[in-house]
Amino acid sequence: MNFSVTAPDPPRTAASILDAAQELFAERGYDGASIRAITRHAGANLGAVTYHFGSKEALYHAVIASKLAPLRELVDAAADRPGSPLDRITAVVETLFDHYADDPRLPRLILQQIASGRPAPPPARAWIRHLAGLLSELVRAGQEKGAIRHGNPLFLALGVLPPALFVHLMRGPLEEGLGLSVADSATRASMRQHVVDGVRAALAADREAP
Amino acid sequence: MNFSVTAPDPPRTAASILDAAQELFAERGYDGASIRAITRHAGANLGAVTYHFGSKEALYHAVIASKLAPLRELVDAAADRPGSPLDRITAVVETLFDHYADDPRLPRLILQQIASGRPAPPPARAWIRHLAGLLSELVRAGQEKGAIRHGNPLFLALGVLPPALFVHLMRGPLEEGLGLSVADSATRASMRQHVVDGVRAALAADREAP
DNA sequence: ATCCATATAATACGAACGTATGAATTTCTC
DNA sequence: GAGAAATTCATACGTTCGTATTATATGGAT
Numbered sequence: 001m002n003f004s005v006t007a008p009d010p011p012r013t014a015a016s017i018l019d020a021a022q023e024l025f026a027e028r029g030y031d032g033a034s035i036r037a038i039t040r041h042a043g044a045n046l047g048a049v050t051y052h053f054g055s056k057e058a059l060y061h062a063v064i065a066s067k068l069a070p071l072r073e074l075v076d077a078a079a080d081r082p083g084s085p086l087d088r089i090t091a092v093v094e095t096l097f098d099h100y101a102d103d104p105r106l107p108r109l110i111l112q113q114i115a116s117g118r119p120a121p122p123p124a125r126a127w128i129r130h131l132a133g134l135l136s137e138l139v140r141a142g143q144e145k146g147a148i149r150h151g152n153p154l155f156l157a158l159g160v161l162p163p164a165l166f167v168h169l170m171r172g173p174l175e176e177g178l179g180l181s182v183a184d185s186a187t188r189a190s191m192r193q194h195v196v197d198g199v200r201a202a203l204a205a206d207r208e209a210p
Numbered sequence: 211m212n213f214s215v216t217a218p219d220p221p222r223t224a225a226s227i228l229d230a231a232q233e234l235f236a237e238r239g240y241d242g243a244s245i246r247a248i249t250r251h252a253g254a255n256l257g258a259v260t261y262h263f264g265s266k267e268a269l270y271h272a273v274i275a276s277k278l279a280p281l282r283e284l285v286d287a288a289a290d291r292p293g294s295p296l297d298r299i300t301a302v303v304e305t306l307f308d309h310y311a312d313d314p315r316l317p318r319l320i321l322q323q324i325a326s327g328r329p330a331p332p333p334a335r336a337w338i339r340h341l342a343g344l345l346s347e348l349v350r351a352g353q354e355k356g357a358i359r360h361g362n363p364l365f366l367a368l369g370v371l372p373p374a375l376f377v378h379l380m381r382g383p384l385e386e387g388l389g390l391s392v393a394d395s396a397t398r399a400s401m402r403q404h405v406v407d408g409v410r411a412a413l414a415a416d417r418e419a420p
Numbered sequence: 421a422t423c424c425a426t427a428t429a430a431t432a433c434g435a436a437c438g439t440a441t442g443a444a445t446t447t448c449t450c
Numbered sequence: 451g452a453g454a455a456a457t458t459c460a461t462a463c464g465t466t467c468g469t470a471t472t473a474t475a476t477g478g479a480t
Contacts, residue, residue, distance in 0.1 A: 013427080027327055031241050035468060045429050050469065052427090114379065115325035117237055132387075151404060154388055159408060162376040163369070169324065170368065177342075178364055194361065198369060202408035223457080245438060255459050260439065262457090 014052040016042040021063050026108035030060055030116055061121045064113075067106050068127045071099055079134050085142035086203060089135060093164055093199050097192045100168040101182055107168040135160060139203070149205045156203060163195045224262040226252040231273050236318035240270055240326055271331045274323075277316050278337050281309055289344050295352035296413060299345060303374055303409050307402045310378040311392055317378040345370060349413070359415045366413060373405045 020042035024033035035049050035056055042048070053059040078091040100107045113120055120128070135157035142148030148156070167174070171182055180187050230252035234243035245259050245266055252258070263269040288301040310317045323330055330338070345367035352358030358366070377384070381392055390397050 029239070029241075029325060031239075032326075034466075036466080045427095046431095047429070047469085047471095048427090056468065111321075111325050115239060115321050116242075149407075152388060152390075155384070155390075155401075155404070158380065158384070159373070159376075159404075162372050166369075166372040166376075174365070174368070178362060180362075180365075191365075194365070194369070197359075198408075198412035201411035201414070204411070244436075246436080255457095256438095256461095257440085257459070258457090266438065 013042070013044050013048055017044055017048055017052060017059070018062060018066060021059050022067065022105050022109070025060060025063055025112060026105040029112040030056075030118070061123070064109065064121050065123045067103070067109060068123055071096075071106070072127060072130070074099060075131065075134075079138065084147060085138040085145070086147050086200060089138050089142070089160060089203065090196055090200060092135065092138075093160060093196055094192060096161070097164040097167070097195055100164060101188060101192075104168060104171065107165050110165065111169055131161075132157060142203070146205060148203050159202060160199050163198055167191055167195055223252070223254050223258055227254055227258055227262060227269070228272060228276060231269050232277065232315050232319070235270060235273055235322060236315040239322040240266075240328070271333070274319065274331050275333045277313070277319060278333055281306075281316070282337060282340070284309060285341065285344075289348065294357060295348040295355070296357050296410060299348050299352070299370060299413065300406055300410060302345065302348075303370060303406055304402060306371070307374040307377070307405055310374060311398060311402075314378060314381065317375050320375060321379055341371075342367060352413070356415060358413050369412060370409050373408055377401060377405055 017038060020038045021033070024038050024041060027033070028037075036046060038059075039046050039048055049056060049059055053062055074095050075092055078095040079088050081088055081091050083091070113124065119125075132154060136153040139148055139153040139156045143150065143153065168182075175181055180191070182188050182191065227248060230248045231243070234248050234251060237243070238247075246256060248269075249256050249258055259266060259269055263272055284305050285302055288305040289298050291298055291301045293301070323334065329335075342364060346363040349358055349363040349366045353360065353363065378392075385391055390401070392398050392401065
């Protein structure tokens with residue numbers, strides 16, 4: 001019997017492997033996700049990874065690149081929004097939060113990359129440099145206007161990233177322990193606001209006299 | 211030829227294995243640290259892990275327990291210090307920061323445990339419950355006095371933990387990128403203050419009218 | 421209809437893994 | 451010092467890993 005789609009669709013196997021690899025790399029890490037598990041999960045043959053991507057490492061790089069490309073556009077747009085430096089940093093953090101919420105695999109992949117101790121793939125290194133430069137420039141501008149506290153701009157900028165990441169890494173335990181669900185839009189908005197408030201408070205110049 | 215120490219000291223092998231396991235589990239994770247690598251690193255025989263600990267998993271549990279026991283005492287002492295709830299939370303954060311700085315393996319082990327996706331060993335689960343209960347009770351007390359902002363106490367309490375952890379996870383890249391060294395006591399104090407300020411700012415009740 | 425590039429499939433290989441086994445050695449006890 | 455207990459050691463077993471190899475099947479251009 002022949003189903004509606006007549007052609008096997010050449011890139012279908014590669015696409016399903018990429019999807020399965022995103023899932024399993026995020027969940028079990030690079031070493032923990034075997035090619036056998038990935039191909040089984042994708043309904044493909046064992047040799048399909050070698051054939052379509054060349055090697056396991058090349059597949060991993062493809063996964064990272066596929067996750068980072070859309071994020072970069074969104075973050076750049078957020079950073080270019082009009083407003084004070086602190087507002088623009090806020091917009092970046094909100095963008096990251098929303099993107100993590102929509103794609104829980106991404107925070108897990110970031111976690112796995114950090115935990116692995118391996119050097120990050122080149123596209124990831126480029127993305128980190130880009131993001132760090134962008135944020136520390138905003139911090140520097142904010143400091144110039146007296147709106148952001150003193151301190152190393154890069155250091156302050158990097159401190160902006162963890163909160164949104166952590167919230168989504170802890171999403172499972174958090175939902176268990178607190179009965180909250182990120183799927184609920186009100187809860188999600190409240191968590192996002194919490195993260196943003198924390199970041200702004202951490203960056204804002206002191207409002208009280210010493 | 212016989213060297214000064216006549217006896218091989220029975221628990222010496224177990225101790226050196228535990229030390230090597232701390233190092234390698236922290237650096238490469240549970241799966242990435244093979245028994246062969248651990249025993250080689252410890253100068254012991256391949257069978258020594260099975261003999262002294264029973265299994266790889268039992269060794270891992272021993273590593274976790276050995277790292278958590280001293281931390282618990284320090285944190286409890288910090289939380290029992292006199293002062294406002296916010297001050298006592300600050301003391302806990304400072305304690306965590308210092309402990310991470312003194313033992314960089316611990317933050318790495320925590321990272322690896324989170325990344326692994328495996329259920330945490332029982333002593334770790336107990337420690338997390340203990341710490342979460344302790345901190346959220348302090349948050350609740352601070353809210354009652356109007357010193358800490360509104361919100362779910364457990365959620366606010368958990369938000370206190372990441373900053374100190376992240377600083378030490380990023381220690382390597384941070385030292386490269388910024389030329390800072392945690393070994394330098396002035397730098398370390400400044401980073402600690404930065405973390406503490408951020409946490410306090412994130413917890414403190416708003417000082418401005420809506 | 422035929423050919424050829426593309427894709428899928430089945431299987432094999434060497435390496436590394438955790439663990440088990442049994443012998444050799446050392447340490448402790450009497 | 452002899453015997454028992456504890457420890458170290460070398461080696462083997464069965465799995466699983468990433469990759470390579472070889473064969474089969476498929477789809478479109480001529």
